[in-house]
Amino acid sequence: MSHYRAELHVHTVLSPCAGIEMLPPLIVETALESGINLIGIVDHNASANVAAVIQAASGTALHVIPGIELETAEEIHALCLFDTLAQTETFQNIIDQNLPYIENNEAFFGSQLVVDWQGNFLRKVDKLLVTSTLLSLQESCQLVQSMGGLFIPAHVDREANGLFSHLGTIPPDLSVDIFEITRFISDEKAMQRFPQLKGHHLIQGGDVHDLDGFLGAVEIDLEEVNIQSIARAIASKY
Numbered sequence: 001m002s003h004y005r006a007e008l009h010v011h012t013v014l015s016p017c018a019g020i021e022m023l024p025p026l027i028v029e030t031a032l033e034s035g036i037n038l039i040g041i042v043d044h045n046a047s048a049n050v051a052a053v054i055q056a057a058s059g060t061a062l063h064v065i066p067g068i069e070l071e072t073a074e075e076i077h078a079l080c081l082f083d084t085l086a087q088t089e090t091f092q093n094i095i096d097q098n099l100p101y102i103e104n105n106e107a108f109f110g111s112q113l114v115v116d117w118q119g120n121f122l123r124k125v126d127k128l129l130v131t132s133t134l135l136s137l138q139e140s141c142q143l144v145q146s147m148g149g150l151f152i153p154a155h156v157d158r159e160a161n162g163l164f165s166h167l168g169t170i171p172p173d174l175s176v177d178i179f180e181i182t183r184f185i186s187d188e189k190a191m192q193r194f195p196q197l198k199g200h201h202l203i204q205g206g207d208v209h210d211l212d213g214f215l216g217a218v219e220i221d222l223e224e225v226n227i228q229s230i231a232r233a234i235a236s237k238y
Helices: 024-033 050-057 085-098 137-146 163-167 187-193 227-237
Strands: 002-010 038-044 063-071 077-081 113-115 121-124 150-153 178-182 201-205 218-222
Touching: 002 024, 002 063, 002 077, 002 201, 024 038, 024 050, 038 050, 038 077, 050 063, 050 085, 063 085, 077 137, 085 137, 137 150, 150 178, 150 227, 178 227, 187 201, 201 227, 218 227
Parallel strands: 002 038, 038 063, 178 201
Antiparallel strands: 002 218, 063 077, 077 150, 113 121
């Protein structure tokens, strides 16, 4: 059993709302300087920079979980975490087929950059990533879980793209036991505000969009660094 300080909600420069400094080597360096040794890379509806961050972390103490922050048809955000790049790419293909083409307004939303492991520019993504897919919350959850991934509704206490602000409740047929809350609210206050969360497991996420966002982390003990072990650790501690 090994101890980890984890931040499972980290964006790169592929997310238009992320800082231009969110490059693979700087993400790795800053996470390690912050005492974090496990991160999830989850850009908006995209995963093209995940491999670069994994490569940048190679040979260091930092473990990188591949993933995507999906926006469902209901405009709800969810962390979709996987064990392998192959699983992530398979899910990415599904997203690509269900993400309507809207050209990115770079001046308004920001750049969407694909980079290599050293942070060198490779290309821009012209299709707007920060918009809803055609995949429903339930459909998305079932797809991720059927692929062996972990589906976590993101920042559920937040107005923007949060579960409760959009649906008002947890759908009874949603097979989810772990929910992410922001760092601005404690588990106790979240459950007071949203009683539906009682009986579920909550994990705080930083929704890191810039290097100053590595302000905290959750503490978990893992037998192995994989999705199943992470889910068990969260369920047993949070």
